[in-house]
Amino acid sequence: MNKKEMVNKTILDITGGKEAVAAVLGMSVDSFNNHLYEKKGSRFFSVDELVEMADLMNTTYVAEYFAHRVGHLVVEVPNLAEFDSVDMFDCHLQLNAVKGMLDKTIEEAKADGVFDTEERKAIGQLKREYQAMFEAFMLKLDVLYAETR
Template sequence: MNLRQSYLGMIKAFSGGWDAMCGALGYSRDALENRIYEKKGQSLWVETALQMQSLSGTTLFAEAVATASGGVFVTLPAPSEIDNEALLSKFNKLHTHIGLLSRRFNEATEDGEIDKRERADLAAIGDEIHRHTQELLALTFRIYCRGEEEKVAA
């Protein structure tokens, strides 16, 4: 998903669509379209995109920025929604993906060459490992480093 697709998705997700989003942002329809479609040298400000994201109740803008940056966006639950059992479950998922990567690596390199399909498969598993690792670390830090978060926010 690119940025423009995220903008259009947020407008679609917002109750009332274009007209309601324009009203909520204080733009005319032409003004918002000019910014989304980058007409007349205009573009949408990050702050406006974040406001659209909040109004639409989606994470589409964050997902598009993550994709454009070569990453993925992961929504994290609140610290009160996760406990040690949930962290253990995430560790188990991570171990499962590492095992899968090991198995697929062995299969892919068995013939001495990794083809296009095998490369895509290994990359997808690697992306899942990365996503699970970052989610696990972020949740761990949110739960067990509360004092540090308060210092950063101040």
């Protein structure tokens, strides 16, 4: 995703669209568009403005954009406040279930020798879900079995 797509995806679901986001950022829609398309001598949005948009819409697109640029992924941090071995067991089962779905989807997609657009999308979504769940599993594992100090 390029930076313009990132902003457009970020504001897609907000009521009021660009007008609402522009108002929150203290600019007119014309000024917003000038920043978005870097016209009339306007620079692209600052990091602070992008963060404000992401916070307003509660999306991860800005984080994903920057993470992708440096070869990283964005995963959700699990809530570890009330956690025990039963939660760990459930997390492990869910991790294995998603891995199984990912493996099955890949095998089915390989059947004709080509991954079409829909297959790539399904594989990508399951891959992200598995990676996020694996990271959550590892964080929970550390919380549950960490040496107390």
